[in-house]
Amino acid sequence: MTMLTTIGFDADDTLWHNETFFRLTQDRFAELLADHSPADHLHDRLLAAERRNLGQYGFGVKGFTLSMIETAIEVSQGRVPAAVIGEILAAGREMLEHPVELLPHARAVVTALAEAYRVVLITKGDLLDQERKLAQSGLGDLFDGVEIVSDKTPEIYRAAFARHGTGADQGLMVGNSLKSDVLPMLAVGGWGVHVPHGLTWALERADPPVGHRRFHEITDLAPLPDLVSELAQSHKT
Structure with missing residues (x-):
């Protein structure tokens, strides 16, 4: 395991x-x-x-x-x-x-990881708008759980990964925002994978946690399945 x-x-x-x-x-x-x-x-x-x-x-x-x-x-x-x-x-x-436009590799990566792991969507924003975008994306059926939250905090991640997984310390969060997707997840003992986007809202910027053993950064989603496989292999019990 x-x-x-x-x-x-x-x-x-x-x-x-x-x-x-x-x-x-x-x-x-x-x-x-x-x-x-x-x-x-x-x-x-x-x-x-x-x-x-x-x-x-x-x-x-x-x-x-x-x-x-x-x-x-x-x-x-x-x-x-x-x-x-x-x-x-x-x-x-x-x-x-506005119609939803998927980023490169999004569908293939979520599909691949859903075959071996529980996958959860955790997003913040307006409830109706996020539900609309998820429905139009065609990805909804791939997720074991969906959380649309008012903000992303360590407490939110702790609760979400306990509800949909086996705890935050056995979870990994992937996102474009260091402030919202990575740092709060690291704070509760999980992994955080940063996938930078060419445009980042000023209020989402933060310094990367250089040297943190559970922090990783990839240029796009394509290498994520291999990274997850490496992390899983290195933490077998």
Whole structure:
């Protein structure tokens, strides 16, 4: 029996594209507010609003849209036209309706690992939007469990891997965010595998835990099954 029994996957920017659509919408937002604020200043104000509102709105498109509206009102001193607010709302709606685009190797890797391990999807964000994306991804039937959470903390991982596996110390979490996917998992004794994405939200950035014995980084998902096999072989009891 190996000590590695359960593989957890992040969703956004690990299995399918996400941040790309936020960046495109942010560019559109800058165009709409060009008469009121330079793009760089607007970006800083929007990021500050997102950070300030996380506790109330949580992660996801709806919170992002509300933060854009709040920022538009702030930078225009309340003079932003109703038509612009309408455009912002339309942009948020388009994000919620955008088709899911899987990242390279996502389907093959989850399928391969599901043959030998329990696989769990652990993602944060808006419940309805994440359920929609999972359904459209075609990956839903591969997972032994799905957790859509408001945030990712050591306590969340401890509970999720106890509920769907044999404990966090026998689990591995895969994701593009060091802050959300890797560091909290390492904190509860599990493995953390970082798969960097070309675009990373500023609020998800963190320093890598260089030298940690259960931390690994791969360039994309393709080598993950071999890495998992090596880890399992090296921790047989």
